[in-house]
Amino acid sequence: MSTEAKKQIIDVGDGAAIPRKSDRGLFTAWRIAFFGAIGTIAYLVWSRPDPYLNIIKFVPDGIAVTFQVTLGAILLAIVIGLITGLGRISKNRFFNGVASLYVEVIRGIPLLVQIFYIYYALGTIVKVPAILSAIIAMAVCYGAYMGEVVRAGIESIAKGQREAALSLGMNGRQTMIHVILPQAVKVILPPVGNEFIALLKDSSLVSIIAVADLLRRGREYASESFTYFETYTVIALIYLIITLFFSKIIGVMEERVSVNK
Amino acid sequence: MKALRTLTAVLALGLCFVSAAFAAPKAITVASDATWPPMEFVDANKKIVGFDIDFMTAVAKEAGLQVTFKNTAWDGIFAGVEAGQYDAIISSVTITPERQAKYDFTTPYVQIGQILVVPKAEKGTKIADLKGKKVGAQIGTTGAMEVKKVAGVELKTYDEVGLAFEDMAAGRIAGVVCDEPTAITYALQKKEYSSKFKIVGKSFTKEAYGIVVKKGNKELVAQLNKGIAAVQKKKIDAQLKKKWQLK
Numbered sequence: 001m002s003t004e005a006k007k008q009i010i011d012v013g014d015g016a017a018i019p020r021k022s023d024r025g026l027f028t029a030w031r032i033a034f035f036g037a038i039g040t041i042a043y044l045v046w047s048r049p050d051p052y053l054n055i056i057k058f059v060p061d062g063i064a065v066t067f068q069v070t071l072g073a074i075l076l077a078i079v080i081g082l083i084t085g086l087g088r089i090s091k092n093r094f095f096n097g098v099a100s101l102y103v104e105v106i107r108g109i110p111l112l113v114q115i116f117y118i119y120y121a122l123g124t125i126v127k128v129p130a131i132l133s134a135i136i137a138m139a140v141c142y143g144a145y146m147g148e149v150v151r152a153g154i155e156s157i158a159k160g161q162r163e164a165a166l167s168l169g170m171n172g173r174q175t176m177i178h179v180i181l182p183q184a185v186k187v188i189l190p191p192v193g194n195e196f197i198a199l200l201k202d203s204s205l206v207s208i209i210a211v212a213d214l215l216r217r218g219r220e221y222a223s224e225s226f227t228y229f230e231t232y233t234v235i236a237l238i239y240l241i242i243t244l245f246f247s248k249i250i251g252v253m254e255e256r257v258s259v260n261k
Numbered sequence: 262m263k264a265l266r267t268l269t270a271v272l273a274l275g276l277c278f279v280s281a282a283f284a285a286p287k288a289i290t291v292a293s294d295a296t297w298p299p300m301e302f303v304d305a306n307k308k309i310v311g312f313d314i315d316f317m318t319a320v321a322k323e324a325g326l327q328v329t330f331k332n333t334a335w336d337g338i339f340a341g342v343e344a345g346q347y348d349a350i351i352s353s354v355t356i357t358p359e360r361q362a363k364y365d366f367t368t369p370y371v372q373i374g375q376i377l378v379v380p381k382a383e384k385g386t387k388i389a390d391l392k393g394k395k396v397g398a399q400i401g402t403t404g405a406m407e408v409k410k411v412a413g414v415e416l417k418t419y420d421e422v423g424l425a426f427e428d429m430a431a432g433r434i435a436g437v438v439c440d441e442p443t444a445i446t447y448a449l450q451k452k453e454y455s456s457k458f459k460i461v462g463k464s465f466t467k468e469a470y471g472i473v474v475k476k477g478n479k480e481l482v483a484q485l486n487k488g489i490a491a492v493q494k495k496k497i498d499a500q501l502k503k504k505w506q507l508k
Contacts, residue, residue, distance in 0.1 A: 120424075123431040130433070210397070210417045210428065219336055220418055223401025226363045228340040 019251035034244040051230040062217030076139035081146025088151040106144035119209040134206035153188035193250035288327040289348040294335035296421040298446040299505045300353045312505040317351045324488030350473040355403045366471035374464025376441045378448045386461045394435035397425035404438040
């Protein structure tokens with residue numbers, strides 16, 4: 001496949017489209033969405049400060065919690081994903097079996113149920129703070145998906161690379177660390193970016209265990225002021241802005257990595 | 262043939278409307294968040310039961326209404342009546358000035374108050390004694406608003422009050438505030454909790470429940486008020502209070 005053709009492949013993920021190099025020009029979809037959302041919020045606050053400004057003032061600590069949960073979970077999920085991915089391609093039967101079982105079980109259970117389970121069921125044994133158990137639940141769930149991404153990334157590297165490294169006298173471990181993984185990272189990064197954005201949105205589910213994230217702050221405001229429509233409009237726009245912001249960062253990171261493709 | 266079928270359909274439909282207008286009692290849908298025992302909850306047969314449900318059924322009977330209940334999450338239950346997804350709410354809704362500004366209420370039908378439930382080891386007797394600790398309540402309830410008023414206490418809101426009690430059983434929060442009848446059910450009557458929790462002090466607010474309808478639906482309010490008056494006159498509400506062990 002030519003370099004040009006490769007650039008045309010766009011990940012269809014569960015989140016905002018990650019901007020590509022080819023999306024140049026003044027009116028890209030990303031810019032319209034991002035500045036449109038910011039402009040809409042600014043206009044609403046300016047035109048009707050009564051509900052809208054109050055909502056904006058009420059939710060910032062919720063945004064901080066959403067960030068904490070998302071970033072904590074993604075870092076942990078990448079570690080779990082790397083281990084799981086290596087396990088899935090391992091020839092060691094035990095390691096492979098454990099990793100495969102983990103992926104199959106976790107992928108088959110809804111995230112909401114997992115969050116509930118980790119918080120309330122495990123809570124009876126070990127007392128974990130809500131926010132930490134939220135991070136663990138999200139990381140355990142997304143670690144399974146990430147494991148599959150890592151596995152696919154490693155398997156996409158041509159066999160010859162491994163054979164060449166081995167014939168140069170590297171052992172299996174060196175081959176993986178110095179030859180296979182650096183190449184796999186390029187392949188893995190775009191889908192990881194997608195997972196990241198999906199995780200950010202799914203972090204709203206943790207409001208079920210009384211973590212005061214963006215969604216719960218919004219719901220608290222709405223349920224006291226009875227301004228449901230207005231509050232959820234603002235919450236949706238804030239989620240959109242955060243998501244688009246991160247999709248841009250991921251886009252830039254991808255460009256960096258793919259410079260010498 | 263087709264024309265004939267259409268004609269029959271139109272006739273049947275027309276007949277339905279006519280009969281509905283004249284004969285059958287007016288049918289209304291009433292929303293309830295069935296997570297609030299003993300006022301409204303789902304029993305072992307997956308049926309919504311409780312004092313409010315029995316009371317509403319009695320009121321509807323007196324007022325000549327046909328009532329269907331709809332189990333609805335508390336979070337957004339008011340938005341639903343505003344959007345016309347159901348005609349009324351009976352769900353232990355305290356009449357407050359803020360709510361009255363947005364929705365119409367019937368006459369009050371039960372007097373209750375907020376009360377604090379804590380773990381057995383706790384020495385404090387009011388919310389202010391729990392400074393620096395977390396206190397739970399169901400989101401958007403008067404209980405949550407009471408906790409919020411106390412400076413230095415962190416309010417944790419839950420989708421259902423049962424989850425707050427579960428969190429207290431796990432030792433994550435130091436107290437739960439909710440309506441007295443519900444507190445009694447969870448703290449004293451539930452086997453898993455009665456050895457762990459106690460109710461402290463007396464109820465510290467004076468509140469009354471009302472049935473909620475959409476703002477401006479005067480006709481339904483009048484009809485329901487008539488039903489409530491009849492139920493109270495016949496002392497049916499006293500019997501129901503006894504049945505559901507309310508004070």
